Amino acid sequence: MQPGVREDRAINTSTVAQDPATLSDEVYRSLRSSIVKGEHRPNARLIEAELAERLQVSRTPIRDGLLRLASDGLVLSRRRGWVVREHTPEEISEIYGVRLALEGYAARLAAKVGDDEALAHIASVHHRGSDDVSRDARERLVDYNDLFHDAIVEAAGNRRLADLIRQNREYYFNYRIAALYSDEEASLSIAGHDELVRTLLARDGNAAEQAAREHVGEALTVILAKVR
Amino acid sequence: MQPGVREDRAINTSTVAQDPATLSDEVYRSLRSSIVKGEHRPNARLIEAELAERLQVSRTPIRDGLLRLASDGLVLSRRRGWVVREHTPEEISEIYGVRLALEGYAARLAAKVGDDEALAHIASVHHRGSDDVSRDARERLVDYNDLFHDAIVEAAGNRRLADLIRQNREYYFNYRIAALYSDEEASLSIAGHDELVRTLLARDGNAAEQAAREHVGEALTVILAKVR
């Protein structure tokens, strides 16, 4: 392939390209998605040349993407060779600790400063989503969960907080993990959302933070049980 | 310069190199330090070729370093050209919101699960540091502040939380900002640490989280007043 010549590539470019999306950008999203969906399993080696071949780009954008993934903590650059990061139960607990702090605070903010419209949107997402999920595939659960937490974070109105939460979300609730949820556990999780929505609509910041923290704590318990 | 041949470079390699530190790594630290210390001012353009010339490396490790800095949020890749990120008062408030959530939670954890030794270490850092600072240069304030908050985060025992807090610290309290502090404001900040240490030693998690949040809130007030 000639430098500078844009051609069709084996990368899914369906994601909304904000700027003139670079190849590095697309590789980053593509790899992240592969990892989160479990196509690259933890501890799997990632060979730059192999990925370059598969995605039909040179090693440069692959390297850029891997560097960003390493910043996110999704891959690891061992002495020589990229590896999909495996998380020990301790690390999972730590990740959930961070999530607890961030999402708890986001819930508090949403209750305090979210406008009525934003709060109504949260409730609406919750009701639509929780119906869907209870009778549908596990994959939907992730999408609903993302939408729900996005709505809260949106209402909180702190963009940086939103970025951090979103960046971290892939760790603690992705497709790979969702597949492990039983129906009862999914229902329990949704029940936690119920309580959270209630406190938000009541605009009780303390209670909302508390509810969010408990919700996260319960999720951690479920996941730790699966991991062992 | 020949590929693969290691020579002396214009990069400060005094930092403890953990692994066989790569050039990219060194460039990253060097650039970050320059930005945080104000040698590259906000909105300044960063030219890859120029940096490569100055640090006596090729553009590749420069690009790697810039990518990592972009992940951290310290630089920005506009359409064509890297720029040191400038933060609006709104963004500063947002950053402090995140800090509030993270450091508050770290304080709560430290009070709850920190072992006696770790808590004693916090108190010791505080007493030594706060003496030093009150009669010494502003630059020391940053170093003391870092040590103090590191000690708390250490006691909290969550490595990921620690990484996030450290990664974000450069935004909200770096050398550039510290230079703006008056003596009174520095003292006020230290007074906030006093209260925090008290609650930690009392092992009162709620109070510690509360104290940390108030401390962060006060810092935000000071800084917003400076920025305007």
Added chain:
DNA sequence: GTACACCAGGTTGCATGCAAGATTAGCGCA
């Protein structure tokens, strides 16, 4: 049979070349 050294293959770190696109400056025209 075990341990050590050496050799070959694989994979990355870094340097560099090229072209596209952005930026800037200069020029002509209103």
Added chain:
DNA sequence: TGCGCTAATCTTGCATGCAACCTGGTGTAC
């Protein structure tokens, strides 16, 4: 004099080549 258009320059995005280093395997000595 001000504004828009065009050409030249600047800067990056990407591809690619090379050498070092890591890894794994084989052979030899004890």
